[in-house]
Amino acid sequence: QQQVKQSPQSLIVQKGGISIINCAYENTAFDYFPWYQQFPGKGPALLIAIRPDVSEKKEGRFTISFNKSAKQFSLHIMDSQPGDSATYFCAATLYNQGGKLIFGQGTELSVKP
């Protein structure tokens, strides 16, 4: 019940295309869903996050879509750039508690010029 399932494991997109990464969770108590971006040799950096009271959040080229009834959320990267090539992790947790951040398994994104 604590799992977050992420797909695909790897993704290759042409420059200018749309990258889509999907996650599904089981625990309906989760109320905070962040996405982290990690470049090789670096720590994960918070990219964008959503609470379940909204269905979509957009920040620049990055959009989270959230479907509470399906217990699914996804990251869309519009106009993907080679600099977006990184590993992306979705996660879920309880917002105001000091508990665990449950990570998905990660998606390795490669954007080809």
Added chain:
Amino acid sequence: DTEVTQTPKHLVMGMTNKKSLKCEQHMGHRAMYWYKQKAKKPPELMFVYSYEKLSINESVPSRFSPECPNSSLLNLHLHALQPEDSALYLCASKLAGTGELFFGEGSRLTVL
């Protein structure tokens, strides 16, 4: 200042050595975390400190010993490690009452 600073960036140690990893943040965050990350895997939680007290230990072997000397500092003491402990060790901090976790760049540990 929105940084979590970790030292050293790289560490090579033998199985009989004692070493420490250090983490510092000046964002006023009262929750601090140690994670371990293997290649191509998500970070795995090791320890959580809340208000300088250990609140979560994810059944980590005793050869890893965390310490939180004050609200800005977090140490991870290492002793008698095994080669399989080689990994990227990440420190993170979080403002109380929020879900936003800020990670440092990590310490790359190699155990020979």
